[in-house]
Amino acid sequence: MQNDITSKREVNRFVADFLTKNKRTHYCGDLRSSDAGREVILMGWAQRRRDHGGVIFVDLRDRSGIVQVVFNPDAGESVHGQAHKIRSEFVLAIKGTVRIRPEGMTNPDLKTGEIEVITSELEIMNESKTPPFSFDEEETNENIRLKYRYLDLRRPALQRNLFLRSKIAAATRNYFAENGFIEVETPFLTKSTPEGARDYLVPSRISQGSFYALPQSPQIFKQLLMVSGFDRYYQIVKCFRDEDLRADRQPEFTQIDVEMSFITEEDIMQMMEGLMAAIFKKCLGREIALPLPRLTYHDAISRYGKDNPDLRFGMELTDLTEIVKNSGFKLFQEVAASGGVIKAIKAEQAAILSRKDLDGLSDFVAVYGAKGLAWAKVNAADWTSPIYKFFQPAEVEQIAKALSAKEGDIIFFVADTPHVVNDSLGNLRLHLAKKLNLIDPEALAFTWITEFPLMEYSDSEKRFVSTHHPFTSPFLEDLPKLKSDPGKVRARAYDLVLNGSEIGGGSIRIHRKDVQAQVFAALGLSDEDARTKFGFLLDALEYGAPPHGGLAFGLDRLTMIMTHAESIRDVIAFPKTQKAACLLSDAPSPVSIEQLMELSLKIVT
RNA sequence: GGGGUCGUAGUUAAGUUGGUUAUAACGCCGGCCUGUCACGCCGGAGGGCGUGGGUUCAAGUCCCAUCGGCCCCGCCA
Numbered sequence: 229m230q231n232d233i234t235s236k237r238e239v240n241r242f243v244a245d246f247l248t249k250n251k252r253t254h255y256c257g258d259l260r261s262s263d264a265g266r267e268v269i270l271m272g273w274a275q276r277r278r279d280h281g282g283v284i285f286v287d288l289r290d291r292s293g294i295v296q297v298v299f300n301p302d303a304g305e306s307v308h309g310q311a312h313k314i315r316s317e318f319v320l321a322i323k324g325t326v327r328i329r330p331e332g333m334t335n336p337d338l339k340t341g342e343i344e345v346i347t348s349e350l351e352i353m354n355e356s357k358t359p360p361f362s363f364d365e366e367e368t369n370e371n372i373r374l375k376y377r378y379l380d381l382r383r384p385a386l387q388r389n390l391f392l393r394s395k396i397a398a399a400t401r402n403y404f405a406e407n408g409f410i411e412v413e414t415p416f417l418t419k420s421t422p423e424g425a426r427d428y429l430v431p432s433r434i435s436q437g438s439f440y441a442l443p444q445s446p447q448i449f450k451q452l453l454m455v456s457g458f459d460r461y462y463q464i465v466k467c468f469r470d471e472d473l474r475a476d477r478q479p480e481f482t483q484i485d486v487e488m489s490f491i492t493e494e495d496i497m498q499m500m501e502g503l504m505a506a507i508f509k510k511c512l513g514r515e516i517a518l519p520l521p522r523l524t525y526h527d528a529i530s531r532y533g534k535d536n537p538d539l540r541f542g543m544e545l546t547d548l549t550e551i552v553k554n555s556g557f558k559l560f561q562e563v564a565a566s567g568g569v570i571k572a573i574k575a576e577q578a579a580i581l582s583r584k585d586l587d588g589l590s591d592f593v594a595v596y597g598a599k600g601l602a603w604a605k606v607n608a609a610d611w612t613s614p615i616y617k618f619f620q621p622a623e624v625e626q627i628a629k630a631l632s633a634k635e636g637d638i639i640f641f642v643a644d645t646p647h648v649v650n651d652s653l654g655n656l657r658l659h660l661a662k663k664l665n666l667i668d669p670e671a672l673a674f675t676w677i678t679e680f681p682l683m684e685y686s687d688s689e690k691r692f693v694s695t696h697h698p699f700t701s702p703f704l705e706d707l708p709k710l711k712s713d714p715g716k717v718r719a720r721a722y723d724l725v726l727n728g729s730e731i732g733g734g735s736i737r738i739h740r741k742d743v744q745a746q747v748f749a750a751l752g753l754s755d756e757d758a759r760t761k762f763g764f765l766l767d768a769l770e771y772g773a774p775p776h777g778g779l780a781f782g783l784d785r786l787t788m789i790m791t792h793a794e795s796i797r798d799v800i801a802f803p804k805t806q807k808a809a810c811l812l813s814d815a816p817s818p819v820s821i822e823q824l825m826e827l828s829l830k831i832v833t
Numbered sequence: 834g835g836g837g838u839c840g841u842a843g844u845u846a847a848g849u850u851g852g853u854u855a856u857a858a859c860g861c862c863g864g865c866c867u868g869u870c871a872c873g874c875c876g877g878a879g880g881g882c883g884u885g886g887g888u889u890c891a892a893g894u895c896c897c898a899u900c901g902g903c904c905c906c907g908c909c910a
């Protein structure tokens with residue numbers, strides 16, 4: 229041990245020497261029986277050692293997979309002796325000969341199970357501490373996995389995800405290059421914009437008391453590039469939003485950002501459908517039928533309760549307000565009279581749902597503001613239902629007809645404001661589909677959502693706010709409503725939804741200053757406000773801005789769907805926790821008083 | 834900001850109505866073993882139960898607070 233440093237140096241020199249003389253010939257997982265007889269040099273990690281006293285087996289792993297390497301005692305004392313020292317995750321280089329495994333010794337669970345490598349030389353290039361968790365399928369607490377993310381990333385599943393993500397990015401770049409797009413980088417240190425999400429701020433040292441913001445998206449810059457005449461732009465770019473996290477939301481995420489000039493919605497959608505087809509073809513070998521289906525925002529909400537409907541299954545929402553508004557059920561009467569709606573969904577042949585399950589579903593919809601969930605089990609002649617007694621036979625019949633309900637189905641009713649009804653039934657629909665196993669995991673259900681409202685009333689801000697962003701063009705024919713009924717103005721915006729996940733969204737932008745001014749006015753932004761916040765864009769619009777529009781895809785979410793990942797963390801190399809912390813690097817963390825002083829900042833809490 | 838859930842050896846988990854030295858599997862260490870592939874066999878070490886209070890004769894088990902992971906609402910497109 230006292231010679232530790234010296235011997236480490238020796239080892240390092242030896243390793244360097246080894247690498248100078250020996251180049252890797254193959255990846256472990258690529259070897260096949262056709263390689264039999266070939267001498268190979270492999271480098272990787274010892275996944276497992278099986279020491280039989282005589283013969284020793286080691287599963288050698290690299291990014292391609294694993295192969296069994298064999299150390300025979302008769303291969304020589306030094307190699308065999310070294311092999312005894314191998315432990316989990318030691319870094320090895322071996323020279324050996326591929327051979328077909330002896331009769332009956334093959335392992336059908338391995339791609340390389342037909343063969344093995346008989347080792348003639350072994351180099352232990354580095355040792356390893358015992359890993360803090362096993363890399364097997366066994367689920368380990370995510371806090372430990374994130375702390376040792378570099379080890380977690382040795383798992384084949386995560387490697388597969390990141391390789392696929394890289395393929396998606398490559399297919400994207402190819403597609404845009406083939407279609408005449410230019411990739412332009414836009415600044416990360418930019419100006420805070422008030423609309424939309426909370427900004428991440430970066431203090432300026434040179435202009436004390438002033439701040440940059442990290443971009444929520446390159447929105448304004450890509451529009452400026454259109455004004456400059458680049459005509460077709462794209463960028464694969466990080467975006468930052470300081471909002472709370474979810475299973476599919478990280479504070480920094482990646483967009484495939486696109487903008488085009490002299491186009492309409494149709495041109496953009498067609499171009500983006502081509503992108504989707506190219507990505508799925510190149511990365512998964514799957515054909516996408518084009519053109520993709522479309523649904524208006526209004527239809528999506530009324531039929532599925534959400535603007536990101538999962539179309540892999542049916543169970544649509546049915547409006548029963550007209551049928552039940554005069555029924556004997558007082559609650560339904562009152563809701564209908566006060567402008568609310570009564571809607572229902574039907575779970576087909578859902579007898580596996582127990583009475584306890586049904587009661588539990590009330591708690592489920594309560595999260596979305598529903599004060600109750602009525603249900604009815606449809607029998608041959610009647611219903612088993614707490615509310616059955618309130619209805620006339622004719623009403624029961626009409627409801628059953630509206631829903632095409634058959635014996636064995638269960639109907640769920642929610643009566644409330646349209647927003648609460650759609651929200652709770654839309655989410656209940658998803659919940660039931662998962663519970664009843666209605667979703668084909670291999671299905672790909674795309675849909676465009678069109679005709680979004682340009683703006684929505686915000687109760688918290690007591691004004692209309694942009695649904696998309698304030699540069700979204702309204703439908704020209706709706707312009708007169710901008711003053712009289714702003715909530716009814718439709719936007720030339722479109723989202724692309726895949727399997728119930730919004731994977732992209734965009735719009736045709738306003739390219740004329742007068743229209744932009746009207747929209748700002750409807751949003752309650754004064755000329756002065758607008759000028760302070762977006763002055764440079766407004767200026768640009770006055771210098772011959774072409775008609776333009778675009779959209780952005782969420783690369784993380786797209787990758788999630790394509791890898792069947794349940795969490796966005798499974799498609800990001802170094803993700804953050806729900807508290808937006810990086811357990812690996814321990815960010816965020818306090819900084820020195822000197823750093824704060826240099827920025828003229830003071831911590832006040 | 835709110836709701837839910839979890840935190841016990843390196844890891845994954847068990848731990849009855851609070852009651853003597855806190856279990857198991859895997860991993861780890863040592864020994865044996867020439868064909869295994871989650872190798873096998875024998876032996877061994879390892880934690881005081883996220884943290885801090887409190888109740889009690891007695892707390893992993895009860896109470897309060899706090900920290901952290903995950904899911905959700907709000908927020909966010």
